[in-house]
Amino acid sequence: MTCKFILRIACDDRPGIVARVSSYLAASGGNILDAQQFEDRLSERFFMRIVFDPADRSLDLLRDGFAPIAREYGMEWDLRDCAVPAKVLIMVSKFDHCLIDLLYRKRIGEIDMDVVAIVSNHPAEQNHPRISPGIPFHHLPITRDTKPEQEARVRALIEETGAELVVLARYMQILSDEMARFLSGRCINIHHSFLPGFKGAKPYHQAHERGVKMIGATGHYVTADLDEGPIIAQDVEAISHRDEPDDLVAKGRDVERRVLARAVRMHIEGRVFINGHRTVVFAN
Amino acid sequence: MTCKFILRIACDDRPGIVARVSSYLAASGGNILDAQQFEDRLSERFFMRIVFDPADRSLDLLRDGFAPIAREYGMEWDLRDCAVPAKVLIMVSKFDHCLIDLLYRKRIGEIDMDVVAIVSNHPAEQNHPRISPGIPFHHLPITRDTKPEQEARVRALIEETGAELVVLARYMQILSDEMARFLSGRCINIHHSFLPGFKGAKPYHQAHERGVKMIGATGHYVTADLDEGPIIAQDVEAISHRDEPDDLVAKGRDVERRVLARAVRMHIEGRVFINGHRTVVFAN
């Protein structure tokens, strides 16, 4: 496969951005392979993702060349090489279906990530996935009293490993506000309901109680506001009156792992931009 | 087609109900064509819907014969002839996509109902469907002050026409508690969100604001508790960051009319049982 770089841009909208950026790439010998853009008429923000073949230019050279343009337009931007997989730390509690699914998708090449650590508040025998034996597993139990200390250890781990993304793969602890802020924009959670319905604890029991005819799952960025972060992906599954809460838990696993995998892949491929309380997702 | 009767039963669960009911029908010469049953382990309620060919027995004869069994088991029950279509009154405001869809489905035989009246709080020229010219249209405007009077007229109309079901096909007025009680179990509303998300007014604007990735619609029985009635049918539609509130309104029309048609058909075919806050729906 040819070498590919990804350029991501967000800035206030104004005429000529596409022309300016694409002309710079063309002048640098780059060939655009894929580009998607979106102008949010309501916020007047502009978002763009460009995948291009950089020919013989290096990442550093292109970054240096692009910096003045970015300054001129007041862009938030990054440019990275697809060949370097994102470093990801996965957190999990007892239920390991999402963890195992993510590891499996990584193994078969569907999600191109480097899982640098797995953190669980439960011991390894319960959920350490045998399918990825090389990944360091950290058992970091947590109680109300030890929460600050446990989070400090997770933080240290993130810094040591250089994790760019933290995935809460059915990690059943609520992050402190401080931790949520620290992870702002780089922590994805799977909530086992179709948000904004059934926030908080035991959403499948809430769903059964309310008598809905479909259950869902939501992959979203974590914010200090519980279950209120920007949504990346959602999906649903039909249920019936025959389903008791336990059936919903079982049926929900499929949709949870599908939605989380999608949210993680979208983020890692640089397809997601945070736009206030919403996200822009350039799907493929 | 052979003549068909439908027997519907709800009672506390205990052994032998199926045997008792099916033996009665067999002894009466009836042949069961379709039967579905459900025992709710949580509420310990039993629900059953039987479609049968009554051979030469009349409705009255069968009712008389079944009454003692129903008493013995403390059943709520009804027995009716499929050949007699249900009488339905449809209420609508400005948006007429659900109304037109219901009338179309009636015309082609998909929903077997007799629409006895259309009531709107807006004048006919806006929404009187030309595709069903024979149906009486009643323009009953409403203001905060005239609400009791308007509802009394609707009530009178229901009683005059013998309407068994009232369908709120995007009728944008909130029924009074008294009216909701009067229509208990026989009034279906379409709410343009995936409940319990986005209750109340302008759900598509709420959905856009929250940044969800799917919108939905919910067909439910009307209760005094707004948007809290037992749910009959739900469905969703994928959306993207490109969709502004107006796009959601447009995309939502498809899912609204599909969900409302399904809820109405399920009710009319005797497939829905109210089970506390939930419903049992014996789908085909």
Place this chain on the structure above:
Amino acid sequence: MTCKFILRIACDDRPGIVARVSSYLAASGGNILDAQQFEDRLSERFFMRIVFDPADRSLDLLRDGFAPIAREYGMEWDLRDCAVPAKVLIMVSKFDHCLIDLLYRKRIGEIDMDVVAIVSNHPAEQNHPRISPGIPFHHLPITRDTKPEQEARVRALIEETGAELVVLARYMQILSDEMARFLSGRCINIHHSFLPGFKGAKPYHQAHERGVKMIGATGHYVTADLDEGPIIAQDVEAISHRDEPDDLVAKGRDVERRVLARAVRMHIEGRVFINGHRTVVFAN
């Protein structure tokens, strides 16, 4: 709403196209509102759709200015004003659910088209939609013997009305090869199966016979090769063993009209490009 133009381009892929086109628009004072592009690695073709605000430039001026660029890159292209709705001729036989649905979507502004004629091989009383009384209806019956003559009349009608798109909304006649060629790239058909399954006649009966668990519909461009034209949109609906062929016909209507409406809207908004046997669809 601001005035908007749409520029559509298809050409062999080579570096610099985006830069060239976007620079031209920027230099002309245009502001890109939405742009989507696709480079087909297999066919090495490049496709692009740009919606832009032309500021004060006229369509003619922009066309003249763009022509040299188009020549240089060997582009197939067109540039049009969104404010001018596409002229559409709809053909129908007995089943009118797709026709009625299209007319309804037109009326509420979801599909921005100008229906210049309805042609049916069945008399008006069966399917003339009362909801759009102003549209000329042409009853053009057809038999094996009169087919060339009937098609000639349809052709004349297309030319007189200037119809840019012909929609076969459950028109149950097979077009002659000559007619199919005449309408190449501007005639959309709805086939009532999930192609390539169940080509030809009575697909719901075929589906029942085969025992599939979902039925579908396919919106595609008409080619001389029956049911083999490039596909624009598809969708499915779950069914069960309880569904007899007639039930499939009924359930299929929903998915047919949804899929056809989508295919027509995509085409009319300039979102579809034919790419050999396939299509590129820039969805919103």
Place this chain on the structure above:
Amino acid sequence: MTCKFILRIACDDRPGIVARVSSYLAASGGNILDAQQFEDRLSERFFMRIVFDPADRSLDLLRDGFAPIAREYGMEWDLRDCAVPAKVLIMVSKFDHCLIDLLYRKRIGEIDMDVVAIVSNHPAEQNHPRISPGIPFHHLPITRDTKPEQEARVRALIEETGAELVVLARYMQILSDEMARFLSGRCINIHHSFLPGFKGAKPYHQAHERGVKMIGATGHYVTADLDEGPIIAQDVEAISHRDEPDDLVAKGRDVERRVLARAVRMHIEGRVFINGHRTVVFAN
């Protein structure tokens, strides 16, 4: 949980079956927990599945008591104890996503089966799932010449282990007619297309070539007629023009494993009846 038995019946339709069967169970002290039935008007066959609490009666006693009724009505039937999980042999080639998914669902209790052996025509290091270390793995390579011998070994394995169901979890070899007959009604395959579209080899490449807008998967019973067996479950996934054949392969994995898991679970829970070329599936 209470002990539960499942009674499955298929016979020609005639009046009184439900009464006869339910009266027998009631007289035996059994309490029906769930019952579903279907009368196929076209084939005039009757199908019924009853889950009941047998109170203190043994399986043998109930079988003996029911046998005369079954004879009287010419029933095909079986009665089994839910507490005894079905014995399943899984066959696989290189792609192990379906295998791993089935084993995972077994581990978490979603599919109640006893996997007695895994057979692969590829060596263990490629696909032996570490997540289920206790299951015997048999590497049985196959070539055109050794096919009869390899199949004989699989057959012997089925007989030794008492496997009631064989699952082809992306086993990429075509069974001989003899083998297909031997496994008639107890071998489920996952075909990676929405049948009847794209039978045979490389369906995703066929799907890309044809330009469909959705891909699918089909879980079906294996018959001597390749990809023509009775269908148990199907589902689809939306795709776009951006997807190349390899993307379809990746996207297809989700729908394949979901559909196969559903087909296997439906079979194992006794919910599937073969009805000529079709199936009756009493879903929950």
